[in-house]
Amino acid sequence: MKENKPIRDESFRDSIATVNQEGNREYVFPKKPKGKLHNYRLIVSWILLAIFFGMPFVKMNGDPLFLIDVINRKFIFFGQIFWPQDTYLFAVMMLTLIVFIVVFTVSFGRLWCGWTCPQTIFMEMVFRKIEYLIDGDAPKQRKLAKGSWTFEKIWKRIVKYSIFALVAYLIALTLFAWVIGLESLVEMLGEPISENSAAITGLIVLTGFLLFIYSWFREQVCLILCPYGRLQGVLLDKNSILVAYDYVRGEIRGSQKKGENRKEAGKGDCVDCRACVQVCPTAIDIRNGTQLECVNCTACIDACNHVMKRVGLPKGLIRFDSERGISTGAKLKLNARLIAYTSVLVVLFTFLSFLFFSRSDVETTVLRTPGLLFQKHDNNRISNLYNIKVVNKRRVDFPIEIKLLSHDGEILVPAGDMIVKSATFTEGVFFVYLNEDDVHGKIPIELGIFTGDELIEEIEITFVGSN
Ligand code: SF4
Ligand code: SF4
Structure with a gap:
């Protein structure tokens, strides 16, 4: 008899998948993601990357469109210059932003993490893509990492880390351009190193830091460093929209035998193929329920949909839904709560824009x-x-x-x-x-x-x- 109950075994919460029993780091080799949602994420990422790398080149009345010149305490947003005298405006903006983040997260979960966070975009859409290109998909990467130092491993490591270092340097340069302006950066690079030793040291340190993050530390940023990730436990509730496994439909899980009728065999729709686990960049099993490690990247949704199609079952065993939606079977729709929270977000955004553009010049x-x-x-x-x-x-x-x-x-x-x-x-x-x-x-x-x-x-x- 099939039981529509959530999984009771909570032992997975006692440890994280990226640390082994001895306390050592378990390196994650996620399978190359593909699917409809991944394609949408690619488009969003390309747009955001184009904004990040292209914005320092965009000018408005001779000034950059954005500038965060902390050293000279001069800030430009959308062509508007802000001074320390505008600190009150920043304070109000920061407070509004905090409320915005809370309301957004309560309503839409970690949509930010998976789709727009710079860490996820650089990691999954830039560095990981380079890695797939050079080292191949997950099994090949694993084999290469475990294997001895053959000629293939040596040249692949040299090429990969050289490209990683170059990309890290480009990101560091762009961050500098956001902070000191493109002209100042070009001028600085054209001068002897001795004249800008502090700034050049900063550039090298930042490049090294980014290289460390994207070549080794990786998902640990989301798991142990990011304060936003740590807040999820208090921000999410049963109505928050998340990447969720439909345990009502999926359990009792079990492999698909040839010609077997799953219903008659007392099995749910999860064929226990672990495709969702294999693609996960934080190495978790989403079937265990909502976890702090899940960055809502949707790779498991694509992977499971692919499996469902192959075995002839409906898609959406893993999908965007709320815990309440999964347990009651109610379809995800724009309810009064979502409309109210979204209205609050729109009001906050309008208020911020008003403050922004109405301040005296x-x-x-x-x-x-x-x-x-x-x-x-x-x-x-x-x-x-x-x-x-x-x-x-x-x-x-x-x-x-x-x-x-x-x-x-x-x-x-x-x-x-x-x-x-x-x-x-x-x-x-x-x-x-x-x-x-x-x-x-x-x-x-x-x-x-x-x-x-x-x-x-x-x-x-x-x-x-x-x-
Ligand atoms: S569980 Fe799914 S959505 Fe969450 S991080 Fe893993 S692959 Fe991404
Ligand atoms: S990919 Fe889908 S069917 Fe396969 S283990 Fe995950 S939830 Fe079950």
């Missing part, structure tokens, strides 16, 4: 010069001295003029005309003169910062006079 700070008292002048006039700092996030230089909006009086800039340079900040000082009869103690006054006839900003400051 000129920021002025005016403070009374510390340590100076007001001064009395002829004609019953009284003056205060102020410091002004103007951050110009625009790409053009422009002159500014400070005008009094709230009082009759006069502004005097000792240095003459103020020009604020593009994509930087300008500092200066100015005097405000008011009629003494208008000032009693501390009073608020309003200033306008103009460029030509355009009022850029209105600022309220304090003017101090005698009581």
